Each structure stands twice: as C-alpha cells, then as structure tokens.
Amino acid sequence: MAKRRLIHAVNEALHEEMERDDRVILYGEDVRIGLFGDTRGLFDKFGGKRVINTPISEVVMTGMAVGMAAAGYRPICHMMYGNFLYTGFDSIANQAAKLRYMTAGQLKLPLVYLASTGAGRSSGAQHSDAPYPGVMNLGGIKVVIPSTPADAKGLMKASIREDNPVLFLLPTRRGGEQGEVPDGDHVVPLGKGSVKREGRDVTVVAIGVMVRHAMRAAATLSEEGIEVEVVDPMTLFPLDKELILASVRKTGRLVILDEARATCSAASEIAAIVAEQGFASLRGPVGSVAKIVKLEHAWRRLDGRNDDGFQVAPFPG
Amino acid sequence: MNGPDLQRSLRLFERMLLIRRMEERLGDLGKAGELPGNVHLYIGQEAVATGVCAHLDDSDWVASTHRGHGHFLAKGGDPRAMAAELMGKETGICHGKGGSMHVADVSKGILGANGIVGGGVGLAVGAALGAQLDGEGRVAVVFFGDGASSQGVISEALNIAALWKLPLLLVCENNGFSQFSPYETVNAGDIWRRAEPFGMPGALVDGNDVHAVWRVVGEAVARARSGEGATLIEARTYRWRTHVESEESFLAAPYRTQEEVESWKQRDPISRLEEFLVSEDLEKDVAAIRARVEGVTESAITDALNDPLPPVSRAFEDMFANG
Numbered sequence: 281m282a283k284r285r286l287i288h289a290v291n292e293a294l295h296e297e298m299e300r301d302d303r304v305i306l307y308g309e310d311v312r313i314g315l316f317g318d319t320r321g322l323f324d325k326f327g328g329k330r331v332i333n334t335p336i337s338e339v340v341m342t343g344m345a346v347g348m349a350a351a352g353y354r355p356i357c358h359m360m361y362g363n364f365l366y367t368g369f370d371s372i373a374n375q376a377a378k379l380r381y382m383t384a385g386q387l388k389l390p391l392v393y394l395a396s397t398g399a400g401r402s403s404g405a406q407h408s409d410a411p412y413p414g415v416m417n418l419g420g421i422k423v424v425i426p427s428t429p430a431d432a433k434g435l436m437k438a439s440i441r442e443d444n445p446v447l448f449l450l451p452t453r454r455g456g457e458q459g460e461v462p463d464g465d466h467v468v469p470l471g472k473g474s475v476k477r478e479g480r481d482v483t484v485v486a487i488g489v490m491v492r493h494a495m496r497a498a499a500t501l502s503e504e505g506i507e508v509e510v511v512d513p514m515t516l517f518p519l520d521k522e523l524i525l526a527s528v529r530k531t532g533r534l535v536i537l538d539e540a541r542a543t544c545s546a547a548s549e550i551a552a553i554v555a556e557q558g559f560a561s562l563r564g565p566v567g568s569v570a571k572i573v574k575l576e577h578a579w580r581r582l583d584g585r586n587d588d589g590f591q592v593a594p595f596p597g
Numbered sequence: 598m599n600g601p602d603l604q605r606s607l608r609l610f611e612r613m614l615l616i617r618r619m620e621e622r623l624g625d626l627g628k629a630g631e632l633p634g635n636v637h638l639y640i641g642q643e644a645v646a647t648g649v650c651a652h653l654d655d656s657d658w659v660a661s662t663h664r665g666h667g668h669f670l671a672k673g674g675d676p677r678a679m680a681a682e683l684m685g686k687e688t689g690i691c692h693g694k695g696g697s698m699h700v701a702d703v704s705k706g707i708l709g710a711n712g713i714v715g716g717g718v719g720l721a722v723g724a725a726l727g728a729q730l731d732g733e734g735r736v737a738v739v740f741f742g743d744g745a746s747s748q749g750v751i752s753e754a755l756n757i758a759a760l761w762k763l764p765l766l767l768v769c770e771n772n773g774f775s776q777f778s779p780y781e782t783v784n785a786g787d788i789w790r791r792a793e794p795f796g797m798p799g800a801l802v803d804g805n806d807v808h809a810v811w812r813v814v815g816e817a818v819a820r821a822r823s824g825e826g827a828t829l830i831e832a833r834t835y836r837w838r839t840h841v842e843s844e845e846s847f848l849a850a851p852y853r854t855q856e857e858v859e860s861w862k863q864r865d866p867i868s869r870l871e872e873f874l875v876s877e878d879l880e881k882d883v884a885a886i887r888a889r890v891e892g893v894t895e896s897a898i899t900d901a902l903n904d905p906l907p908p909v910s911r912a913f914e915d916m917f918a919n920g
Contacts, residue, residue, distance in 0.1 A: 305730070329730060335760070337753035343719015344726060347737070350708055351658065351727025370750075374713045375720060379701075384692040385915040386703040420916060443918040 284461040289429035290318045290450065292461070293436035294356070298326050301354060304440055307332035308341065308358025308394075315360060316396065318450065338368030345391040345445075346375045354440060359395040361403075362411040362449065369414075376445040377420030390443045397425060397449035398489050398539050410488070410540035415447050416517040416549065422470055423516040425449040427491035429459035431514055434468030442470060451489040473520035475527065479507035482533040485524055485550055486510060490537035490569075516546050524550060525558045532563035542570035600808045601651075603877055609651060609807050610870050611886045613643040616667045617867055618894040619676055623666070623683060627842045631902070632683050634696045639667035641805075641837035644866035645770050646671035648810025649738060652818040658706045658724040658737040660717030662770075664836075665710025668740055669700045672707050676897035687907040688900075694911065715741060715748035718767075722754050725765035725827070736821040738766040744775030746788045755829065759795040762826035766817050769829070770804060772836040777844075777852045789831035797827055804832030805866040808873075835861035 284292065298304045312323040312333050323331040334341055341357055342365075348355040359365050365372065372393060380387050399408035412423050424439055424446055426432035432450075439446040476491060477498050486494035491512045498508035511527050513519055528534050534554055538547035551566045601609065620638045627636045639646070642664075650659065650671035661668040669679055674690065682689030683697045690702055701709030708724065711717045721739035728735035745751065746769055758765045769788045773780050792799025798820070802813045810832055817828035837858060839845065874883050 332726075335753070335756055337757060339750045340719045340722055340753035340757060343716070343750070344723030347658070347660070347708070347720040347723020347725070348727045349723075350703065350720065351724045351731075353727050353730070355723070370713065371716070371719045374716060375711075379709065380918065381915050382691060382695045382699045383701045383703065383709060383915075384694050384911075385918070386691070386701060388918045422917075 281460045281462060283458045284429045284433070285458055286426070286429045286432045287317045287450065289433035289459075289461050290436050291320050293433045293440070294319065294322060295325065296465070297437055297440040298322065298330060301440075302330070303352065304354045304356065305330050305332065305348065306356045306358060307334050307344070309334055309336055309360055311358050316450065316452075318394075319358065338364050339370065342368035342393065343371035343375055345393065346371060346379060346389060349389040349391045350387055354390045356392045356394055356440065359393055361407050362395040362397045363406050363409045365393065365395055365411050365415070365447075372415070372421065373418055377418040380444070381420060388443050389445050391445050392439050393421075393445070393447045395447070395449060396452045398451050398453055400453040400489070410538075412447065412449060412516055413540050413545045416546060417544070420445060422446045422518065423449070424470060424514065425451065425488040425516060426514060427451065427476075427486070427488055427512050429457070430461045430466065431468055431474070431512075433461050434466045435470070435514060437465070437467045438470050441467070446470070449488065453489045468514070470515045471518050471520060472515065473511055473513040473523040475509065475523070476512050477508065477510040479509035479531065481507045481531055482535060483509045483511060483524070483527040483531045484535045484537060486512060486537040487516070487546055488539060490539055494537050513546075513550075519549070519553070521553055521557070524554065525561075528554055528558045529561045532561055534562065535567040535569065538568070538570045540570065542568060545570060599812075601811050603874075603879065605651070606808070606870065606874060607879065607882050607886065609647050609811065610867070610874060610883065611890060612647045612651075612671055613807065613867050613870065614886060614890045615676065615893060616643045616646065616670045618890050619670065619680065619897065620666055622894055622898050623680065624838065624842060626684075626898070632697070633685050634698075636683065636697045636842045637664040637840065638838040638842065639664050641861065641865070642770055642772055642834045643667055644807035644810055644870075645768065645804045645832045645834055646740070648807045649740075649766070649768055649814045651811055652814055653706070653736070653738065655705045656735050658708055658721060658728070658735070660708045660721040660724070660737070660739045661710045662717065662740055662742055662745070663698045663710060663712055663714070664742070665698070665700055669702070669707055669710065673705045674700065674702045674707055676893060677900050678702070680897050680901035681904050684901055684904070685906065686901060686904040687911075688904040692911055693907045694915070715745040715750045717741065718745070718748075718750045718754045721765060722757060722763065725758065725763040726761070728764050729761070734764075734822045736764040736766065736818055738768055740768050740770060742775070743769060743771040743773070743780050743784060743788060745769075747775065747784060751791075755791060755795045755797060758827035759797040762824065764821035764824070765827040766814065766821060767827065767829045768814075769831045771831055771833050774836060774840065774852070776840050777848070779852065787831070789829060792829035797829055799829045800831070802830060802832050804834030805864045805869065807866055807870055834866075835864075837862060
C-alpha cells in the first residue's frame with residue numbers, strides 16, 4: 281500500500297501499462313508536459329514515438345484512435361477537458377462506437393479516450409461538464425469514472441487492456457486527494473461497481489466526485505441513526521445493475537448523486553432501471569441530486585454554497 | 598514515372614469494367630426493390646479507385662466514402678460479398694449489418710465505406726501513424742470527395758500528415774457535386790492547391806484517365822513508402838449517376854443539365870482505355886476480359902440473390918469484442 285493522489289495513481293497505471301505493452305501509444309495536446317500531471321514522465325521514459333504531442337485538432341484525433349486500433353495499436357487519445365470531447369465527438373459517436381458492430385466484428389478497437397470531468401475549479405461552464413450521459417447513450421463505448429486513487433489506477437489498467445473503446449474520465453476535483461493504492465498489478469474490472477460503505481436504511485448511488493459527498497453525508501446521518509449504503513458504479517456503461525438492485529432490495533430506498541445535468545443522465549438511467557426492475561423493493565420514491573444550472577465560475581464567492589458549488593434540487597430538476 | 602505496361606493496362610481495364618458492370622447490375626436491382634437503404638453509385642469515376650489501388654496490396658489501408666463500391670472492388674474486395682451486403686444477406690461482407698455505405702473488408706485493408714462525409718479521414722490518419730510506427734513501408738489512402746473537402750477535418754489532417762511526414766495519400770475525387778450542389782457554388786479555389794501551404798506535394802490529375810492517375814499515385818506511394826511523407830491528389834472526374842439512387846422521386850428541380858452529363862460520358866474512362874488497348878492490337882484480350890467480367894458479375898449477383906437473410910440473432914452480436 282502507498283498513498284497516492286488520484287492523478288498520480290493514473291500516472292502510475294499509464295507507466296505500468298506502457299511498460300507492459302509496447303503497442304500502447306499515448307497522444308494528445310501537450311501530453312509530453314501534461315496539463316493535469318497524469319502523463320508526467322512518460323515522454324522521458326518511452327520517447328516521442330509512444331508519447332506524441334498533437335496539434336489542437338480534436339476532430340482528427342478522435343478518428344485517429346480508431347485507425348490506430350485497426351492497425352494493431354492500443355491508442356490512448358488524451359482529450360484534456362471533457363468538454364473537448366464534443367469538439368471531436370463525430371468520430372467517437374460515428375466511428376469508434378459503431379464500426380465494430382457495422383462491420384460484423386471485423387474490427388477490434390482497443391482504444392481509450394481520456395478526459396477530465398466535472399466542475400469545481402471555477403473554470404467556467406466550457407471546462408466543467410460531466411460529458412458521460414451522451415456517451416453512455418452511444419452503446420459502443422464503455423464509460424469509466426473512478427472516485428478513489430486505487431480505483432483510478434485499477435480501472436485505467438483495465439481500460440488499456442480492454443479490447444473495446446473506453447471513455448475514461450478523470451474527476452478533476454479529486455485529482456489532488458490522497459488515498460491508499462495497493463501494490464503490484466492492481467486491476468479493477470470494468471462493468472463492476474463497488475459498495476463503498478454498507479448500510480441498511482437507504483442506498484445512495486454516487487458517481488465520481490459525488491462519492492466523497494455521499495460518504496460524508498453517510499457519516500453525518502450515521503450519527504443520527506440512519507445507515508446509508510454508498511454504491512459507486514465506477515463503470516457507467518455497461519452498468520452494474522445487479523449491484524444497485526441488490527442494494528435497493530436490502531434498503532428499500534434510493535437516492536442518486538450525479539454531477540451531470542439531470543435530464544437523460546446517469547441518474548435518470550439508474551432511477552429508470554430501479555423503477556423497472558426493482559419497483560417492488562422500493563418503500564418510497566427515488567430521490568436524485570443532480571446539476572440543474574451551469575453556474576460554475578462564481579461559486580467560490582456565493583454564500584450558502586456547498587463544497588462543489590452545486591445547488592441541491594429535487595429530481596428531475 | 599512511365600505509364601503502366603500493356604499487361605498492367607489490361608488488368609486496370611478489367612478492374613474498372615468489373616466496378617462498372619457490378620454497379621450497373623446493382624443499380625437495376627435497386628430500382629427493382631432488391632436493395633434496402635440508400636445506394637450511391639460510382640459509375641464514371643472508376644479510373645480513380647482503380648489507378649490508386651493498383652499500387653496497394655492487402656497490408657496497405659484504404660478508408661473510403663459513402664460512394665465506396667469502387668474502392669472496395671479496386672482494393673480486392675469480393676464482388677459477391679459486396680452484392681450480398683447491399684442486399685442485406687447473411688453472406689454479405691458485414692453480414693448485412695452495414696449495407697452499401699459500409700462495405701468493409703479489414704483483411705484486405707479496407708477500413709470501409711463511410712456514411713459520414715469526411716468520416717474516413719481520421720481513420721486513415723491513424724492507420725498511417727500506425728504504419729509509420731511499424732516501419733514496414735505500409736501506406737494509408739483516404740478517398741474523399743469535393744464535398745468532404747469543405748469539412749474541417751481535412752485541414753487538420755493536412756497539417757498533421759505534413760508535420761509528421763505520414764505515409765498517407767489524401768485522394769480527393771472531385772466529381773463536381775457536393776450532394777446536389779455544384780462545385781463552384783460551395784467550394785473556393787482548387788482543392789489540390791491546399792497542399793502547398795502545408796509544405797506537402799499536391800497534384801491535379803485527370804480522374805478519367807487511369808494511366809494518368811496510375812502515374813501520379815505511383816510517385817506519391819513511392820514517396821510515402823520511403824518515408825518522404827504525404828501527398829494530396831485531386832482527381833477531377835464526374836458522377837454520371839444521381840447522388841443517390843431514386844433521387845428523381847424526391848428532388849423538386851434538376852441541378853444539372855443532361856447536356857453536361859452527356860459531355861462527360863464522352864470522356865468515359867473505360868472507353869478511353871479500351872480504345873487505347875484496341876489500338877495496341879489487344880482486341881482479343883479486351884473481348885476475353887469483357888466475357889470474364891460478365892461471368893464474374895453474373896455469378897456474384899445471382900449467388901447473392903440466392904443467399905439467405907441473416908438470422909435475427911445477428912442483430913445482437915458484435916457490439917463489443919469478448920461479449
């Protein structure tokens with residue numbers, strides 16, 4: 281075990297996987313320097329043929345990942361901020377998500393789109409989106425969002441070894457937080473969620489940075505005698521439905537914490553799944569806490585804000 | 598580079614004729630209601646795909662367009678598997694899950710036709726980067742149209758390909774129309790001249806002269822294989838048929854004159870080559886090729902028509918590798 285910041289746990293995973301497999305190629309805007317710290321040291325260790333700075337050209341970058349994967353490589357396309365996925369979204373949605381299916385499995389596409397997600401740094405709404413709902417809807421891209429350094433490392437390793445397109449999201453607000461990371465080849469499988477805290481009274485499904493808030497709330501409520509079970513899906517597509525349904529069967533109540541906007545979101549998807557497949561277990565309506573506005577810049581200066589500047593609103597907002 | 602020898606010319610003729618005859622038959626089948634979905638025919642442009650792909654082998658990559666039958670066949674795709682794909686049959690190259698706009702054969706380096714205008718560009722740039730990293734002399738080719746030349750991805754690709762000296766050919770088939778819009782109404786300047794500001798060689802070629810295409814592409818492929826980088830080629834040609842089959846049924850007004858179409862038919866790339874071959878006393882070879890192509894086309898179409906439809910369970914396969 282060693283203490284690591286989340287961003288450094290991801291950096292460790294990149295080092296280890298690039299060492300393990302020389303078909304892994306990292307490219308993106310300024311990856312040699314690395315804006316977030318996740319790519320630190322990779323250029324020095326692996327050189328310019330495997331750590332490639334690109335021009336600011338998101339449209340071609342996202343398509344390149346598909347072509348490189350077809351050519352036998354395992355590209356990691358670093359998109360920097362999650363909002364920039366939109367700039368390059370055509371090839372994510374129309375090529376990466378669909379070509380394996382449309383060619384009846386002729387193509388294997390082991391590629392990772394890597395991007396930050398979330399608000400809380402006063403960067404404004406164009407640098408703060410949680411862009412996963414739209415990607416979850418595509419169907420051909422696995423969507424991963426860790427909440428702890430250990431999970432981040434293990435999920436990144438699994439994402440690089442995955443033979444399908446993966447969107448790996450870095451929760452920016454947790455990048456600097458420390459946590460224990462197991463030694464050795466720590467791999468966390470995709471498609472499996474994790475119970476971060478067990479409880480009997482209410483299930484809280486929390487996504488990415490929201491897990492921290494859920495854990496705090498759970499500690500507070502425990503003092504009042506309410507035991508919260510905190511479930512972290514970690515992979516949003518495909519979603520570990522069974523883990524969520526099993527928890528709701530135990531507690532009979534569900535609240536979802538999601539940083540994305542409420543409309544057509546991971547939260548609404550989880551609510552729908554439980555309504556469709558776990559309705560008999562529910563002892564009350566599903567609750568949801570999600571973003572309804574895009575005020576991001578000024579939050580640090582607002583009175584009454586919570587730590588991440590989100591307004592708590594009833595579902596669906 | 599010198600022109601191809603006569604044996605090569607005969608092979609070019611055979612490939613162009615196969616593309617032409619397959620598409621004529623498929624066009625008829627479309628009108629007869631045998632093809633679900635949209636079909637964009639390549640007739641009139643055969644010299645471009647044929648002249649380019651004659652320089653490639655299975656380990657080289659091509660990324661194609663929505664008008665992709667010619668590229669598929671020129672790169673060595675199987676005629677029956679293509680016809681069956683257009684018919685939505687189990688024996689289709691994509692088991693009927695792609696259709697006309699998505700014929701692909703990865704085993705032959707065909708990354709596929711593409712329903713997104715300019716959609717093949719990123720794929721080819723990535724494949725070219727892979728080829729460069731491999732260091733085995735492979736090249737990637739992206740075909741795109743004058744319509745796609747207006748997409749932003751072309752500028753990004755020109756910059757990256759020139760900057761990294763990628764083994765890439767950007768082959769613009771200027772067939773005169775962005776869907777229904779004539780070239781001069783939606784494009785400024787000459788496409789091939791866009792190479793120069795990036796420090797990349799650019800060439801303009803008569804896309805209805807397969808020998809000319811073969812020569813220009815031969816030089817570009819040789820540069821790419823030897824590490825000297827990418828080339829932009831604009832091949833001027835003409836789309837004889839509609840943008841999409843059956844467009845007459847929904848278009849309110851014509852967007853070109855019949856005189857214009859007829860004038861381009863006078864420059865038929867296949868007739869031009871045939872006249873040359875006959876002038877070289879290869880009339881018998883030409884006749885033999887015509888008979889052979891008829892046989893291949895007929896059996897490809899007949900077999901595909903007789904092939905079964907895929908089971909419904911196919912629809913639920915191939916979203917992800919390993920499950």
